[in-house]
Amino acid sequence: MTDVPFTDASSGPARPARTGSLLEADARTRRRNAAEARFRLYGIAAVGVGLFFLAALLYAIFSNGIGAFQQTGYTLQVEFREDVLDKTGNRDLEDIKSVKTFAYSPLLRAAMLREIETHGIDTPLADAKVTGFSSPLDKLFSDGARSTLRDMVLADPSLIGQTVAVRILASSRVDGYLKGRVSRESIERDKNLDAVHLDLIDKLRDAGVATKGFNLAFITGPDASDARPEQAGLGVAMLGSLYMMIVVLLLSLPIGVAASIYLEEFAPQNRFTDIIEVNISNLAAVPSIVFGILGLAVFIQFVHLPQSAPLVGGLVLSLMTLPTIIISTRASLKAVPPSIRDAALGVGASKMQAVFHHVLPLAMPGILTGTIIGLAQALGETAPLLLIGMVGFIASNYPDGAISGFLAPNSAMPAQIYEWAKRADPAFYERAWGGIIILLLFLMTMNIIAIILRRRFERRW
Amino acid sequence: MYDNPDLARTTVTRDIKIAAHGCQVFYGDTHAIKDVDIDIEDKTVTAFIGPSGCGKSTFLRCLNRMNDTIDICRVVGDIRLDGEDIYDKRVDPVQLRAKVGMVFQKPNPFPKSIYDNVAYGPRIHGLARGKADLDEIVESSLRRAAIWEEVKDRLDAPGTGLSGGQQQRLCIARAVATEPEVLLMDEPCSALDPIATAQVEELIDELRSQYSVVIVTHSMQQAARVSQKTAFFHLGSLVEYGETGHIFTNPTDPRTESYITGRIG
Ligand SMILES: Nc1ncnc2c1ncn2[C@@H]1O[C@H](COP(=O)(O)OP(=O)(O)O)[C@@H](O)[C@H]1O
Numbered sequence: 193m194t195d196v197p198f199t200d201a202s203s204g205p206a207r208p209a210r211t212g213s214l215l216e217a218d219a220r221t222r223r224r225n226a227a228e229a230r231f232r233l234y235g236i237a238a239v240g241v242g243l244f245f246l247a248a249l250l251y252a253i254f255s256n257g258i259g260a261f262q263q264t265g266y267t268l269q270v271e272f273r274e275d276v277l278d279k280t281g282n283r284d285l286e287d288i289k290s291v292k293t294f295a296y297s298p299l300l301r302a303a304m305l306r307e308i309e310t311h312g313i314d315t316p317l318a319d320a321k322v323t324g325f326s327s328p329l330d331k332l333f334s335d336g337a338r339s340t341l342r343d344m345v346l347a348d349p350s351l352i353g354q355t356v357a358v359r360i361l362a363s364s365r366v367d368g369y370l371k372g373r374v375s376r377e378s379i380e381r382d383k384n385l386d387a388v389h390l391d392l393i394d395k396l397r398d399a400g401v402a403t404k405g406f407n408l409a410f411i412t413g414p415d416a417s418d419a420r421p422e423q424a425g426l427g428v429a430m431l432g433s434l435y436m437m438i439v440v441l442l443l444s445l446p447i448g449v450a451a452s453i454y455l456e457e458f459a460p461q462n463r464f465t466d467i468i469e470v471n472i473s474n475l476a477a478v479p480s481i482v483f484g485i486l487g488l489a490v491f492i493q494f495v496h497l498p499q500s501a502p503l504v505g506g507l508v509l510s511l512m513t514l515p516t517i518i519i520s521t522r523a524s525l526k527a528v529p530p531s532i533r534d535a536a537l538g539v540g541a542s543k544m545q546a547v548f549h550h551v552l553p554l555a556m557p558g559i560l561t562g563t564i565i566g567l568a569q570a571l572g573e574t575a576p577l578l579l580i581g582m583v584g585f586i587a588s589n590y591p592d593g594a595i596s597g598f599l600a601p602n603s604a605m606p607a608q609i610y611e612w613a614k615r616a617d618p619a620f621y622e623r624a625w626g627g628i629i630i631l632l633l634f635l636m637t638m639n640i641i642a643i644i645l646r647r648r649f650e651r652r653w
Numbered sequence: 654m655y656d657n658p659d660l661a662r663t664t665v666t667r668d669i670k671i672a673a674h675g676c677q678v679f680y681g682d683t684h685a686i687k688d689v690d691i692d693i694e695d696k697t698v699t700a701f702i703g704p705s706g707c708g709k710s711t712f713l714r715c716l717n718r719m720n721d722t723i724d725i726c727r728v729v730g731d732i733r734l735d736g737e738d739i740y741d742k743r744v745d746p747v748q749l750r751a752k753v754g755m756v757f758q759k760p761n762p763f764p765k766s767i768y769d770n771v772a773y774g775p776r777i778h779g780l781a782r783g784k785a786d787l788d789e790i791v792e793s794s795l796r797r798a799a800i801w802e803e804v805k806d807r808l809d810a811p812g813t814g815l816s817g818g819q820q821q822r823l824c825i826a827r828a829v830a831t832e833p834e835v836l837l838m839d840e841p842c843s844a845l846d847p848i849a850t851a852q853v854e855e856l857i858d859e860l861r862s863q864y865s866v867v868i869v870t871h872s873m874q875q876a877a878r879v880s881q882k883t884a885f886f887h888l889g890s891l892v893e894y895g896e897t898g899h900i901f902t903n904p905t906d907p908r909t910e911s912y913i914t915g916r917i918g
């Protein structure tokens with residue numbers, strides 16, 4: 193016994209007698225209490241540090257990203273001049289289509305000049321010359337503004353000849369200036385805007401022509417090329433993520449649950465199932481990029497599925513999600529008390545009836561929780577998408593229908609964020625943070641659903 | 654193994670429901686039941702007594718093949734229900750368990766409504782013709798389990814919401830709803846208070862008129878109160894088996910006597 197050093201029962205010959213008043217803590221008790229107090233302090237400190245980092249993270253994300261949800265634009269009275277847009281005057285759609293995008297530039301400039309005039313704004317730009325096809329005024333507008341007008345006319349040729357109030361997207365520099373991203377100092381190194389532009393913008397803002405509005409296009413719109421950050425949106429990438437999640441859910445939930453039920457309830461306990469078990473746990477720890485290269489080798493190079501397709505992304509992410517679902521499903525099957533199985537078998541239910549009538553319904557909340565958490569992980573996963581070509585793809589077209597949703601090249605939310613963060617223009621950087629906010633909102637919603645499910649169906653035996 | 658010649662004379666002969674011969678049970682290398690021979694009579698309450706770990710539950714679970722669910726468990730020997738070998742390859746344990754119902758130590762109602770608890774067995778065995786018939790089975794089972802009056806107004810309430818004693822009687826109702834011929838009970842009262850125990854014991858006495866009841870119990874008094882025959886197990890062997898009155902007043906084996914008088918156990 194002497195080799196077990198119990199501090200409370202030392203085996204020395206003279207045992208100290210337990211004496212003294214209860215009203216007064218002895219030295220041992222005081223030491224113990226001090227240790228406990230210290231331990232609590234450590235705990236509180238640890239929680240505090242964690243909360244501090246969380247707060248710092250959230251602050252960084254929101255302060256950087258919230259700007260992406262607002263976009264500067266001008267409300268202009270655009271006159272769709274017939275002599276520019278439809279010289280023949282017969283409203284033939286083919287003729288109207290033959291008018292190229294840059295032909296709409298004069299309309300934009302004229303509309304802007306009209307605002308400058310009506311608000312009595314004094315600016316040298318009012319007399320700026322048009323050289324070739326460009327004018328210094330053009331730098332105020334988004335590159336996409338002209339095609340916005342053209343799309344309006346093509347959708348509704350009766351606009352020709354009318355003057356309509358249109359909200360025109362400002363260029364990303366103007367947007368950056370009004371959001372404080374672009375300053376007067378920084379434009380000196382920048383050939384896009386001059387001080388005269390900034391003076392004009394200040395006055396346009398004061399006149400209520402240049403305003404910031406909610407940027408729905410950022411949430412629903414397609415990505416845009418490097419030159420038009422003000423038009424870039426997450427919408428198409430979100431669809432890509434959605435289609436991937438559908439694939440992941442449809443594949444990994446049934447396969448994962450079936451595998452878990454078999455392993456947990458039916459498979460004999462032997463070396464073989466032990467090996468499977470160890471391998472599933474190991475699979476959960478495999479770096480996701482490994483699944484990516486596996487997907488590239490198997491699904492794209494061997495099976496010849498299309499590159500960058502959400503179907504392939506979904507397949508790869510399913511592989512990644514399966515272990516998560518299997519592990520959580522097995523845990524929730526294990527948590528169903530064996531007495532329930534005995535009860536079912538005892539009244540003559542077959543094993544399968546016992547599982548499907550009693551065990552599975554009880555394990556369902558746990559299974560769904562695990563599935564949602566697995567999906568959330570998959571939703572935020574970027575590395576494997578790198579290898580199957582979903583990162584770097586410019587998601588500029590909406591899929592036309594479910595089939596192309598699965599098979600046409602697309603991006604995914606985290607891939608799109610990575611793509612934006614990579615681009616040079618700080619306007620894209622802001623959008624990357626904004627994308628992270630959206631992604632986090634999705635993940636948070638999914639986790640909250642998981643928590644609610646768990647709370648709601650939690651059973652006490 | 655009982656080899657007291659007196660027993661043969663004192664036994665009132667009833668039909669034999671279950672006959673076990675040379676029954677051995679192994680859990681892996683553990684020899685849990687050693688060569689047990691026993692004839693369990695119809696319409697009789699048979700009590701299994703013995704110290705913890707002597708194999709009472711193990712043997713009881715052999716009688717409806719619940720041991721099949723334990724991977725490492727192996728049963729040897731011959732156990733017959735109405736003369737048919739229940740370990741025959743052609744026997745489906747599912748059918749056997751419908752005939753040989755079981756009530757467990759810890760009340761284990763399904764986390765479903767009281768009605769569904771009782772109706773589950775008849776449903777999966779297709780015993781009811783229609784909803785009205787099922788209602789009737791549920792009611793009569795709950796009545797037989799002496800719990801109908803307490804739950805008739807809340808058949809939709811969850812079975813897990815009842816008190817321990819009520820839960821156990823609900824489990825008995827669930828077991829009798831499949832119309833078994835034998836009812837196995839593994840320490841059905843060990844989780845119950847004295848009042849609930851008395852109710853369940855009364856119930857067991859009534860069930861005797863229709864079923865052969867085998868009850869494992871830790872309480873000598875309970876065995877004496879409810880059973881007609883008693884089997885004493887010790888270290889995996891059946892030491893003594895006979896009329897309850899005889900075992901308790903005049904045990905043949907010294908081990909039985911020591912156990913009954915409280916010296917082992
Ligand atoms: N599932 C099991 N796996 C391994 N050994 C078991 C198992 N169940 C019971 N045993 C062993 O079998 C012996 C008899 O157990 P049991 O039948 O539960 O005794 P009792 O019900 O009389 O208390 C004990 O030694 C016990 O350790």
Ligand SMILES: [Mg+2]
Nearest residue numbers: 709710711839
């Ligand atoms: Mg037992």
